Amino acid sequence: MKKFSLLLAILPFLVACGNQATPKETSYQKTIVVATAGDVPPFDYEDKGNLTGFDIEVLKAVDEKLSDYEIQFQRTAWESIFPGLDSGHYQAAANNLSYTKERAEKYLYSLPISNNTLVLVSNKKNPLTSLDQIAGKTTQEDTGTSNAQFINNWNQKHTDNPATIDFSGEDIGKRILDLANGEFDFLVFDKVSVQKIIKDRGLDLSVVDLPSADSPNNYIVFSSDQKEFKEQFDKALKELYQDGTLEKLSNTYLGGSYLPDQSQLQ
Numbered sequence: 001m002k003k004f005s006l007l008l009a010i011l012p013f014l015v016a017c018g019n020q021a022t023p024k025e026t027s028y029q030k031t032i033v034v035a036t037a038g039d040v041p042p043f044d045y046e047d048k049g050n051l052t053g054f055d056i057e058v059l060k061a062v063d064e065k066l067s068d069y070e071i072q073f074q075r076t077a078w079e080s081i082f083p084g085l086d087s088g089h090y091q092a093a094a095n096n097l098s099y100t101k102e103r104a105e106k107y108l109y110s111l112p113i114s115n116n117t118l119v120l121v122s123n124k125k126n127p128l129t130s131l132d133q134i135a136g137k138t139t140q141e142d143t144g145t146s147n148a149q150f151i152n153n154w155n156q157k158h159t160d161n162p163a164t165i166d167f168s169g170e171d172i173g174k175r176i177l178d179l180a181n182g183e184f185d186f187l188v189f190d191k192v193s194v195q196k197i198i199k200d201r202g203l204d205l206s207v208v209d210l211p212s213a214d215s216p217n218n219y220i221v222f223s224s225d226q227k228e229f230k231e232q233f234d235k236a237l238k239e240l241y242q243d244g245t246l247e248k249l250s251n252t253y254l255g256g257s258y259l260p261d262q263s264q265l266q
C-alpha cells in the first residue's frame with residue numbers, strides 16, 4: 001500500500017517563494033504534486049484532518065496502479081492552482097474541474113472521471129425555476145471558474161438584462177449559506193455538491209436541474225509538460241472503470257452513479 005503525502009497548510013501562491021515543497025524524483029519514482037483547494041465536498045475536502053473526496057480517492061486508486069509515480073497532495077487557495085501548474089510547483093490539479101476551452105489551450109485534461117448535473121439554486125422565498133429567470137438577478141462566484149463562464153456566456157446572449165456576478169471569493173459552502181440568508185438571488189453549481197451541503201447544514205432551498213446539455217464532466221487537469229503521466233493516468237482510469245472501482249467510489253462519495261458514458265473513456 002502506498003503512502004500518500006498531504007501538505008495541509010493552505011498557502012497563497014508566491015512565485016518567488018523558495019521554501020515551498022517541490023517535487024523530488026528518484027531513479028524509481030517520479031513525484032506528482034496535485035493541487036486542490038480542498039473545499040468542494042464531496043469531491044475534495046478534509047475529514048478529521050485527512051484530505052478525501054471523490055477526486056482525491058480516484059487519484060489514490062490510480063496511484064496504486066502506477067509504480068513509476070508517487071502522488072502527493074497539497075492544499076492551496078483556488079486562485080493559486082493554475083499559476084502553480086504554470087510555474088511547475090504542481091503537476092496536476094483536482095478540484096471538481098470541468099472543461100473550458102481556455103484551460104484546454106494551456107493544460108492537459110484527463111479522460112472524464114465523473115458527470116455531474118448543473119443545478120439552479122435559489123431561495124424558496126423567491127424561487128427561480130429556469131435560467132430565463134436569472135435576468136437582472138445577482139449571484140456570487142469565484143474568479144476563473146467554469147460556472148462563472150457559464151453565466152458570462154448566458155449574459156452574452158442576454159445583453160439587454162444580464163445577471164450580475166459578485167466575485168466574492170467565498171467557498172461554495174459559505175455561498176450557499178449566504179444565498180439561504182437572502183444576500184443574493186441564485187447560484188449555478190453542480191448537483192452533488194449542492195445536495196451534500198444542503199443536507200449537512202439542514203437548509204431549505206429551491207434546486208432545479210438544468211438541461212443535460214449544460215451538465216459538465218469532471219476531470220483531473222495536468223500541466224502541459226505531463227503528457228506521459230496523463231497517458232498513464234488515463235490507462236489506469238479505464239481499468240478502474242472496467243473493474244468497478246470508479247462505480248464504488250462514485251456511490252461512496254457522490255451518493256450514486258455519476259460516471260461518464262463508457263464511450264467517453266475510449
